Amino acid sequence: MAAAAITTHPLPLPPSADPSYFHTFGTEVRGLDPGNLTPSQFKLVEDLLYKHSALLFRNADLSPEQQYTLTKAFDPSSESYGHGNNKTGGEKKSILHPDLKTIPRQPQVQLIGNGLVPEHEGLVNAQLKHPHHRTFHKTVVPPEDDLKYTRFYRWHIDAALYDLSPPKVTTLYALAVPQGEAQVCRYDDGTGDELPVPLGTTAFVSGKTMFDLLPPEMKSVAVRTTVKYAPHPYVWMAPAHALSTGLGLETEGLELPLNELPQWEEGKVKFLPMLWKNPVTGNLHFEVHPCGIQELLIAPLPKGASRDNDGASYPSGAHLTELKDVRDLVYKMQRPAIAPALVYPHDWNEKDLVIFHNRGVLHSVVGAFAEGQVRMFHQCNLAASDDPAGPSEEDIRKYA
Structure with missing residues (x-):
């Protein structure tokens, strides 16, 4: 048969x-x-x-x-x-x-x-x-x-x-x-x-659509950004409240203080790229867990890239450590891709x-x-x- x-x-x-x-x-x-x-x-x-x-x-x-x-x-x-x-x-x-x-x-x-x-x-x-x-x-x-x-x-x-x-x-x-x-x-x-x-x-x-939808200045940020996650993020976020869309957390200062988390080591904290490269297609996928993020590290524009009048955000790079700033930026980048359609x-x-x-x-x-x-x-x-x-x-x- x-x-x-x-x-x-x-x-x-x-x-x-x-x-x-x-x-x-x-x-x-x-x-x-x-x-x-x-x-x-x-x-x-x-x-x-x-x-x-x-x-x-x-x-x-x-x-x-x-x-x-x-x-x-x-x-x-x-x-x-x-x-x-x-x-x-x-x-x-x-x-x-x-x-x-x-x-x-x-x-x-x-x-x-x-x-x-x-x-x-x-x-x-x-x-x-x-x-x-x-x-x-x-x-x-x-x-x-x-x-x-x-x-x-x-x-x-x-x-x-x-x-x-x-x-x-x-x-x-x-x-x-x-x-x-x-x-x-x-x-x-x-x-x-x-x-x-x-x-x-x-x-x-x-995640590919999430990246593809971004305007050029936000693609520039995404391609240069590393995301730092909180240690034991699911314990850290447990007292906090989520946004109504389920896309990240409200910033109310409710996260568990780092000294009250289960024992953790600096070397085990995760630093991951904002974009993850597909091993078969080569496409870039916007892959950020918005509830677990703690900081963003944005590299400067590469050597030779124009810094004048091109609309690039953070041309000299940045290290965002204020939770509200971190969350607001990531939300702005992710929200278009969860539209009903x-x-x-x-x-x-x-x-x-x-x-x-x-x-x-x-x-x-x-x-x-x-x-x-x-x-x-x-x-x-x-x-x-x-x-x-x-x-x-x-x-x-x-x-x-």
Whole structure:
């Protein structure tokens, strides 16, 4: 019997999405079993991922062991879960603490979702908690509108952002998807922006589009900037409040003082480029976790670049240390790319597997669940064997 043909198909874009921004972003792959890929099939999947940023497989059968093996194949020397094995669960102050339950026999795979799960893969009576914006945002959707309207909880990259390197890929596998009415995601930032979303969606935006949208003077800043993240950023940010768009934090002085954080070392603080270079396409992706940023280091314009009347910001470079200045600049650069027409909100079905290039997209939890609605997903990402590459000298000359 002949093997099924391997084909790719555009993602099912919602009416809100502008197709012109999704020519290369996302693709559905058919004719492959992602839990049992041959080496040549894996190379095809890897190539597709770096070219499209997100891959969808429908009706996948995937054990925790297979999901770990698949995730690890993208970075064979990686081993630890992206936030450190069991470290997040043991650190009660971390904002991630309630969201993750580790699969005992495969600790790199996490059970996430909502509701009580009596028994699953060695876990008993696991109480899952879908993150809700009222626990993190400064302002909230009124209770009477809670199940009709929702918000982006937190736009982010899956990464510890301290000590460990950001994972190259994340795999998300849907085991139980609650059925219910669609919701409207409100931005509540004065723009009037809203986005219809399926219940319990995961929202994605392209880091490449985020960079491509920038005006030339902001591209010049992005290509020259290094981001310094706070030590133990999820503990540091836990007392703070997020903006209504989920795109970073309000500056209220609520972050945990550095001397009250778990023990940390200066040498493990992460300095990462603002732009991460795609290893296959060479494209630059704007990849900043806006909640974890602490400082920005902007290099001066390169030798030979005109400093006169070209509109370049920070021509002599800068070191921004005031949180409000840092956040305001990053927000100004990132906000255009989360406009409703640029967001892909995936409408999950059971046994959907989404593999996304964690160094090429930002994503957010969205949605609010009624009591009794159970959502179960397996999530896996692995701290990478290296930090992401930034812009090349040629990129800097081109854009700076």
